[in-house]
Amino acid sequence: MSAKTAKLQIDGIDKVIELPIYEGTTGPDVLDVRGLVSEGVFTYDPGFVSTASCESEITFIDGGKGVLLHRGYPIEQLAEKATFLETCFLLLNGELPTPEQKTAFENTIRYHTMVDEHIHQFFKGFPKNAHPMAMLVGVVGALSAFYHDDLDIDDPTHRKLAAHRLIAKMPTLAAMCYKHSVGQPFMYPQNSMGFAENFLHMMFGTPCEEPNVSPTLAKAMDTIFLLHADHEQNASTSTVRLAGSSGANPYACIASGIAALWGPSHGGANEAVLEMLYEIGDESNIEEYIAKAKDKNDPFRLMGFGHRVYKNFDPRATVMRKICDEVLEELGVEDDPLFRIARKLEKIALEDEYFISKKLYPNVDFYSGIILKAIGIPTSLFTVIFATGRTPGWIAHWDEMLSHPYKIGRPRQLYKGHTPRDI
Numbered sequence: 001m002s003a004k005t006a007k008l009q010i011d012g013i014d015k016v017i018e019l020p021i022y023e024g025t026t027g028p029d030v031l032d033v034r035g036l037v038s039e040g041v042f043t044y045d046p047g048f049v050s051t052a053s054c055e056s057e058i059t060f061i062d063g064g065k066g067v068l069l070h071r072g073y074p075i076e077q078l079a080e081k082a083t084f085l086e087t088c089f090l091l092l093n094g095e096l097p098t099p100e101q102k103t104a105f106e107n108t109i110r111y112h113t114m115v116d117e118h119i120h121q122f123f124k125g126f127p128k129n130a131h132p133m134a135m136l137v138g139v140v141g142a143l144s145a146f147y148h149d150d151l152d153i154d155d156p157t158h159r160k161l162a163a164h165r166l167i168a169k170m171p172t173l174a175a176m177c178y179k180h181s182v183g184q185p186f187m188y189p190q191n192s193m194g195f196a197e198n199f200l201h202m203m204f205g206t207p208c209e210e211p212n213v214s215p216t217l218a219k220a221m222d223t224i225f226l227l228h229a230d231h232e233q234n235a236s237t238s239t240v241r242l243a244g245s246s247g248a249n250p251y252a253c254i255a256s257g258i259a260a261l262w263g264p265s266h267g268g269a270n271e272a273v274l275e276m277l278y279e280i281g282d283e284s285n286i287e288e289y290i291a292k293a294k295d296k297n298d299p300f301r302l303m304g305f306g307h308r309v310y311k312n313f314d315p316r317a318t319v320m321r322k323i324c325d326e327v328l329e330e331l332g333v334e335d336d337p338l339f340r341i342a343r344k345l346e347k348i349a350l351e352d353e354y355f356i357s358k359k360l361y362p363n364v365d366f367y368s369g370i371i372l373k374a375i376g377i378p379t380s381l382f383t384v385i386f387a388t389g390r391t392p393g394w395i396a397h398w399d400e401m402l403s404h405p406y407k408i409g410r411p412r413q414l415y416k417g418h419t420p421r422d423i
């Protein structure tokens with residue numbers, strides 16, 4: 001029994017139930033309710049707003065203070081001083097790499113960037129206008145067909161290999177989704193390039209031209225991947241853990257995470273932000289859309305605003321806003337009407353009593369959508385970029401779960417249906 005306990009008295013149960021309380025290294029304490037099932041009651045928490053589903057050492061968020069730490073390091077410092085691949089190493093291994101480890105890790109990732117040629121056949125089956133996320137769910141899930149029989153998920157070296165393959169192949173698959181939609185040949189990875197540079201090369205390069213990737217845009221892309229690398233037990237990561245808890249193939253688990261990410265309340269918000277900006281269309285319409293967002297009878301929400309956990313500025317959004325300024329300046333598109341609408345919307349929402357009182361700040365997706373649009377990435381590919389960045393987080397959580405004793409995830413319910421009846 002832990003030092004601290006909570007006492008629970010339930011009407012109709014003639015005893016006081018003691019619930020152990022556990023302290024994390026930081027953040028709220030948790031009540032251990034696992035023993036309640038033997039008392040004949042369940043806890044009820046739709047949306048998991050008050051439920052810690054696991055123990056983890058990877059990422060910590062203090063939503064009230066706007067803090068995000070990966071293995072203890074603030075996201076702002078990682079964005080300034082580390083690369084995406086160093087952050088991947090950190091998430092997977094618990095420490096930032098030494099210079100030797102960094103070189104070895106980068107070489108390992110390079111070694112795995114190509115995908116099996118048979119994967120090309122999958123793309124041939126997709127319609128040209130297929131949503132890139134639909135293709136990504138399919139092809140990442142399909143990787144399980146290539147890496148299944150000799151995979152032992154109980155062996156840490158096998159898990160590491162799956163992690164490296166996934167981090168390395170995601171940009172290749174993401175770019176293939178784009179190339180398929182525009183009818184251009186797939187570009188093979190260019191392993192002399194950096195991670196983000198290579199991704200932009202596979203996206204925008206063609207076999208008829210010399211590679212030509214702007215270092216500023218490659219740096220911005222790397223930071224975008226880094227800022228998405230992990231976010232503790234969000235919907236897609238929890239989905240990966242839940243799928244993984246049955247012992248499923250890791251590539252299939254990551255595909256399930258990609259599916260969960262797709263929705264507009266989660267990773268799909270960056271795409272929804274741009275759609276909203278197009279719909280607003282002109283600065284003169286902004287007030288009307290702010291009013292719609294505030295109207296209880298209107299389902300419209302300002303996309304890119306609000307967060308389940310952050311009730312203060314999303315620290316990723318602060319970094320993203322800075323990159324946004326740099327990218328718009330580099331590309332000379334600060335005066336683009338769409339970006340002017342975004343700037344004005346941000347200003348009005350930050351000053352409006354409704355958004356202030358509900359603590360609805362711009363989130364990471366608000367700025368990432370604007371930057372990606374400026375870089376020339378089509379809107380429908382935005383969530384694919386998020387998925388590429390989030391892959392190390394998903395796989396680090398999957399690996400962490402499998403490294404310790406774990407149970408299959410199996411929530412219970414409050415049943416409100418019929419009691420037994422005859423046909």
Ligand code: CMC
Binds near residue numbers: 265293308309364365
């Ligand atoms: N525009 C207008 N009102 C909003 C918004 C918004 N974007 N977000 C929340 N509200 C209101 C909501 O109507 C509710 O009002 P009331 O208390 O009067 O009923 C209140 O704020 C609390 O909202 P909630 O839906 O209970 O909060 P939640 O924690 O369940 O939802 C959210 C969080 C992110 C789903 C929500 O803020 C939202 O839908 N935002 C827009 C979509 C978006 O940008 N999502 C990306 C999240 S960041 C990327 C990621 O980590 O996945």
